[in-house]
Amino acid sequence: MTKVYAAILSGGTGTRFLGDIPKQYVKLAGRTILEHTISVFDDHDGIDEVIIVVAEDFRNYVEELLLRNAFTKVSKIVIGGATRQDSSAAAIGAINNDNDYVLLHDAVRPLVSSQTISDCISAVRLNDAVDVVTQCADTIVETHDGVVISKIPDRSRLRRGLTPQAFRVGLLRRAHATMKENHDTDFTDDCGIVVKYKLAPVVLVHGTSDNIKITYPEDIFIADKFFQMRSISIPQQDLSKLSGKVMIVIGGSRGIGESIRDCAAEHGVKTYSLSRSDGVDIADPQALDKAFADVFADSGRIDYIVCTAAVLQIGKLVDRSVTDLKAEIDVNYFGSLYAVKFGAPYLSKSKGSLVLFTSSSYTRGRALYASYSSIKAAIVNLVQATAEELAKDSVSVNAINPERTATPMRVENFGHEDPNSLMDASVVAKATLATLLSNVTGQVINVNKAELK
Structure with missing residues (x-):
């Protein structure tokens, strides 16, 4: 051979x-x-x-x-x-x-x-x-x-x-x-x-x-x-290698986060969901820090952290209230920032992996989505910076960039669209799990309808 x-x-x-x-x-x-x-x-x-x-x-x-x-x-x-x-x-x-x-x-x-x-x-x-x-x-x-x-x-x-x-x-x-x-x-x-x-x-x-x-x-x-x-695609991985691992999914109560939890559980992962529906305000640093400590106390380890939590509000920046903008920034940016800050010490023990979520809008700001687009660009910079900081601890940090996906948040903001034009959340889930198993770090992982079917 x-x-x-x-x-x-x-x-x-x-x-x-x-x-x-x-x-x-x-x-x-x-x-x-x-x-x-x-x-x-x-x-x-x-x-x-x-x-x-x-x-x-x-x-x-x-x-x-x-x-x-x-x-x-x-x-x-x-x-x-x-x-x-x-x-x-x-x-x-x-x-x-x-x-x-x-x-x-x-x-x-x-x-x-x-x-x-x-x-x-x-x-x-x-x-x-x-x-x-x-x-x-x-x-x-x-x-x-x-x-x-x-x-x-x-x-x-x-x-x-x-x-x-x-x-x-x-x-x-x-x-x-x-x-x-x-x-x-x-x-x-x-x-x-x-x-x-x-x-x-x-x-x-x-x-x-x-x-x-x-x-x-x-x-x-x-x-x-x-x-x-640049965004890259992750080759298919043997997801059975996830068996026995412990994963936190921030925003795991619905949408992509829920699909990630379901897919991970099918492959033997012990999952924990952290969201407001689960009684955890991810925009509250003390609450998130305590939630991580509770998971570690219960499981003895944390191998993976995935942050999918997000809110989306459209409108011209000058027309939106400061309270509304702050609420969006707290969840979409500070939630991810806190996930890295408070999760990194646990992941360094397990040499684990962390995944945040961005969107195609990170490459160029879009009218009516000024705060959302700029936050998604900030997420990519956060990933690139913390991937370098955590490399010495063998902790990988990456961002998932999914194309338009059928989720409750999308329905709430765009109504009912042609289902053939949207990607199923399970495709994003499989790509996310494959990313957690890969050796890449500091990368934006592109996920489209052709990925990991």
Whole structure:
């Protein structure tokens, strides 16, 4: 049975980045760039093992980084060399079977999508050599002296080469051997070696434009904005792993919260609902703090906390009363804030997970929903900040972003809509439970009608 390896090339020293440390170790959206990159491959079902290629001076740092995370597929840390080809060769040398496959990926491309990885794996099993590309939106000019244009190639035939690049290991090993035999080092990537020596056709997989390579300081700001706006989907999880766990669902008396409780209970989870219907005002910090303490005293542990509680009122901001606005902020924002503040000490004991809820309105404010939209944006920032703060305690914090869902709150505000246009709350429940079991943190998890059916 062949294996699929991901080799993350992290041996660069970042001379173009002008930072105090190599760019792959700079923090972005709560984690180092390298951690983000490892996570995408570690979470992918099609990847069997992950190899990290590092500069010798940073091996200990990377080992400490791995200890702070729950990565399960990192099998080797190998020392790279002065060039990209040296680092690629180190990765190949760590794999024995020529019939296995390897995806070479730049450590400083943390925004690679799971779909791109899947497409690479499918393509390389059929073709032995694969490059990820995107269409070229800019006009490219060729110059011989750096002063005058000598040629303008036809843009329709040009593509931007990204990573991962995928190969059958034996082919890539032969490519590197041929390169050494010819004493040739004029290559910027591994596909270039295969193409130059005509060892195999290199098949193209079309990637995404947000899979940027963080090279210059300004790229950090661009990538950070992508992370802020980005939502991901969680692969299906074995929900039977939840059995025996203890979960608090804030707002668990109806709607999505009730569906989460029901689904969790079906998989052996002991659940507690905290809401006004249960006699707990989640906007009251003392009441919520006491409720958490009571659950812990009763169960001896708290593994998961999910906060779905929300109220929705529409209207122009200037027309709404301060009392009305404060009530909405107390539940929708402070309820989540208190859930993190008072829940984190318990979750740090169990190395647990916390999920808050946002909505699609977090990306752009909407008229008549000024307070609701701004609160949902604040929830995303709260998740990103506290995910970084709690990472050292192995506590994950994420936000669920469901599309329009059939709930009592929606009926109260929008009336009876076409049921085919709404998602069932059980879909959101399953995605939420899968998120609790995943290794991701600091992320916005997009849930739509196609998820986890």
